[in-house]
Amino acid sequence: MELSVNVTENVGYITLVGQLWQNDDLISIYNEIETLLESNVQHIVLNLDRLGFINSAGLGLLARTYARMADYGGKFILLSPHSSVLEVIEVSGFDLFMTIVQTQEELRQVLRQTL
Amino acid sequence: MASGTDTLNKKILKYKARISRIISICKFFRSKYISLANKSRETEKLLEERSKALTESVYRLGRINSELDDEMETAKRIQDGLMPKELPEAVNLRAAAIYIPAGKVGGDLYDIIITPRQKIAILIFDVSGHGIPAALITAMAKMLFANNIEKSDSPAEVFREVNKSLCHFVKTEQYLTAFLGVIDPIKNLMTYSRAGHVPPLVYNTKTSTVTKLDTKGFFIGHSALLNIAEYWDSKVQLAPEDKILFYTDGLTEGCSDEGRMYGTERLRDALMSFGPLDIKLLLDKIVEDQEVFRNGTPLRDDFTLLCVELKDSEYLLKDSGFTREDEPSILLVYSFNDIEKACAIILKELDKCGYGDKTIKQFRICIFEMLTNALIHGNKNDSARQVVVFYKITQVSASISVIDEGDGFDYNNIPDPLSHENRLKDHGRGVFLMRHYFDEVLFNVKGNRVLGRKYHGGK
Numbered sequence: 357m358e359l360s361v362n363v364t365e366n367v368g369y370i371t372l373v374g375q376l377w378q379n380d381d382l383i384s385i386y387n388e389i390e391t392l393l394e395s396n397v398q399h400i401v402l403n404l405d406r407l408g409f410i411n412s413a414g415l416g417l418l419a420r421t422y423a424r425m426a427d428y429g430g431k432f433i434l435l436s437p438h439s440s441v442l443e444v445i446e447v448s449g450f451d452l453f454m455t456i457v458q459t460q461e462e463l464r465q466v467l468r469q470t471l
Numbered sequence: 472m473a474s475g476t477d478t479l480n481k482k483i484l485k486y487k488a489r490i491s492r493i494i495s496i497c498k499f500f501r502s503k504y505i506s507l508a509n510k511s512r513e514t515e516k517l518l519e520e521r522s523k524a525l526t527e528s529v530y531r532l533g534r535i536n537s538e539l540d541d542e543m544e545t546a547k548r549i550q551d552g553l554m555p556k557e558l559p560e561a562v563n564l565r566a567a568a569i570y571i572p573a574g575k576v577g578g579d580l581y582d583i584i585i586t587p588r589q590k591i592a593i594l595i596f597d598v599s600g601h602g603i604p605a606a607l608i609t610a611m612a613k614m615l616f617a618n619n620i621e622k623s624d625s626p627a628e629v630f631r632e633v634n635k636s637l638c639h640f641v642k643t644e645q646y647l648t649a650f651l652g653v654i655d656p657i658k659n660l661m662t663y664s665r666a667g668h669v670p671p672l673v674y675n676t677k678t679s680t681v682t683k684l685d686t687k688g689f690f691i692g693h694s695a696l697l698n699i700a701e702y703w704d705s706k707v708q709l710a711p712e713d714k715i716l717f718y719t720d721g722l723t724e725g726c727s728d729e730g731r732m733y734g735t736e737r738l739r740d741a742l743m744s745f746g747p748l749d750i751k752l753l754l755d756k757i758v759e760d761q762e763v764f765r766n767g768t769p770l771r772d773d774f775t776l777l778c779v780e781l782k783d784s785e786y787l788l789k790d791s792g793f794t795r796e797d798e799p800s801i802l803l804v805y806s807f808n809d810i811e812k813a814c815a816i817i818l819k820e821l822d823k824c825g826y827g828d829k830t831i832k833q834f835r836i837c838i839f840e841m842l843t844n845a846l847i848h849g850n851k852n853d854s855a856r857q858v859v860v861f862y863k864i865t866q867v868s869a870s871i872s873v874i875d876e877g878d879g880f881d882y883n884n885i886p887d888p889l890s891h892e893n894r895l896k897d898h899g900r901g902v903f904l905m906r907h908y909f910d911e912v913l914f915n916v917k918g919n920r921v922l923g924r925k926y927h928g929g930k
Contacts, residue, residue: 415900419894
C-alpha cells in the first residue's frame with residue numbers, strides 16, 4: 357500500500373492506494389495521523405478512491421481512528437470509497453455513524469459545516 | 472757452382488711453396504674458426520631468445536592455467552548455487568539429499584518444486600561431461616525444467632519441452648539424463664517419466680521390499696534427438712512411509728580396486744538393509760557402503776543421492792471437513808507473503824467455474840480473513856508452522872478449509888462487532904465477515920480449523 361499526506365488549512369488529507377490489510381501499513385497510517393494531530397490539524401480526511409481492498413484489520417483502523425478523532429474533538433471523513441470497499445464498510449455498520457462522502461463537493465459542504 | 476745455385480733456388484722455391492700452403496691452411500683454419508665463433512655467438516643469441524620466449528610462454532601458460540582454475544572455481548560455485556540450499560517444506564513428504572563431488576565440476580542437479588497446482592515435483596538430472604560446459608548446461612537445464620514444471624504436471628510433457636529448447640540452444644555433443652516424478656500429495660500417486668536416467672528405487676516400509684521405477688525414454692538435449700526423442704508418463708501408487716531413492720550413475724559406477732562397479736544390485740541390497748533408518752542416516756549409510764566397496768579407489772564421477780519419504784496424508788484430511796473422495800486441492804501458507812499467491816490460485820478456480828465478480832471479491836475478503844487469523848492467532852506468526860488450505864471449487868459450490876497449528880479458539884463466544892460496545896474496537900470482525908459472505912462457516916471442535924462454503928447462486 358502507498359500513502360500520501362497533505363494539509364490544507366487545518367484539514368489533514370491521507371490518500372491510500374492499493375490494499376489495506378497489512379499490519380505495517382496500519383502502523384504507518386496511525387503514525388501519520390498522530391503526527392498530523394500533533395501539528396494541530398483539526399480534521400482528518402481519508403481519501404479511499406484508489407483503495408481496492410480492505411479487510412477486518414483495515415476496518416479496525418477506521419474504527420480506531422474514528423474513536424481517536426472523537427476524543428480529539430475533530431471530524432474523521434471517508435472520501436470516495438470504491439464500491440467493493442464501501443460494501444465492506446456498510447456490512448460492518450460503519451456507515452451508520454461515520455461520515456462518508458463520495459465527491460469533493462460533498463466534502464467541502466461537510467467541512468464548511470464543521471469549520 | 473751454377474748447378475749448386477740452381478739446386479739451392481729449387482729448394483728455396485720448394486720451401487716457399489710449402490710455407491705458402493701452410494699459410495693457406497692457417498688462413499683456412501682461421502676463417503673456419505672465425506666462422507664457427509660467429510655461429511656459436513648466433514647460437515648463443517638464439518638460445519637466449521628461445522629461452523626468453525620459453526619463459527614468457529611458461530608465464531603465459533601459468534596465467535592461463537590460473538585463469539582456468541578461477542573459472543572452474545566460479546563454475547563450481549555457480550553449480551553449488553544451483554543446488555537447493557533447503558528442500559521446500561511439502562505437506563506430506565520429507566526429503567534429504569547428499570552430493571559427493573569427484574574433484575571436477577560435474578553436471579548433477581536435483582530439485583523439489585511445489586507446482587502451481589500444488590503437486591510436488593521431484594527432479595534429478597545428470598549432464599554428460601564435466602567442467603564449464605557441463606556447468607553451463609546444468610544452469611540452463613535447471614531454468615528450463617523449472618519453467619516447464621510450472622506449466623505442466625506431466626513429466627513427459629516437461630521433458631519434450633526441455634529437449635526442444637536444449638536441442639535448440641546447445642550445439643555441442645552434450646546431453647543429459649533425467650528423472651522427474653510429480654506427486655499428488657492427497658492421493659500419494661506419482662506420475663513419472665525417465666529420460667535415460669538410472670531408475671529410482673522405492674523402499675516399502677511395510678513389506679520391506681524394493682521396486683525399481685523403470686520406464687522408457689530418450690536422453691535430453693542432444694541435437695540428434697530433436698525429431699526422434701519421445702518420453703512417456705507412467706504412474707505408481709505410493710504408500711505412506713515409502714522411501715524413494717533418486718540417484719545419479721556416479722554412485723553405481725564407482726569402482727572397487729579390482730575394477731568392479733558398485734552396481735544397481737548392491738545399491739538395492741543396501742536400500743533393503745538401510746531402508747528402515749531415518750532418510751538422512753540412510754543416505755549416509757549408502758555413501759559409506761560405496762566407500763567400503765571402492766576401498767580407496769578414487770571416484771571417476773560425482774554423484775547425487777536424494778531420498779524422499781512420504782507421510783500419511785490421512786491425518787491432514789481428518790480434520791479438514793473434506794474426505795479423500797472429495798479430492799480437494801491443497802495449498803500451504805507459512806507467512807503473509809504466501810497469502811496473495813494462495814488467494815490468486817483459488818480465485819482463478821472460482822472464475823473458471825463461473826462465479827461472478829462480486830462473489831470473487833467477497834471470497835477474497837474471506838480468504839484473507841481465514842489466512843491472517845490462522846497465521847496471527849493460530850500460528851502466532853511463527854513461519855516454521857504451516858497453515859494447510861484445502862479447497863474444492865465446483866459449479867455447485869465453493870468450499871475452503873483452513874487449518875493452523877495453534878491451540879484453537881472459542882468460536883462460540885465471539886463478540887458481536889455491530890453491538891454499540893464493540894463497534895469502535897479495532898479487532899473482532901474477521902469471523903463476522905466470513906459469516907456474512909459465506910453461506911456456511913464451520914469450525915472443528917478444537918477451533919483451529921475453519922471451513923467456509925458458498926453455494927453458486929445462493930444456498
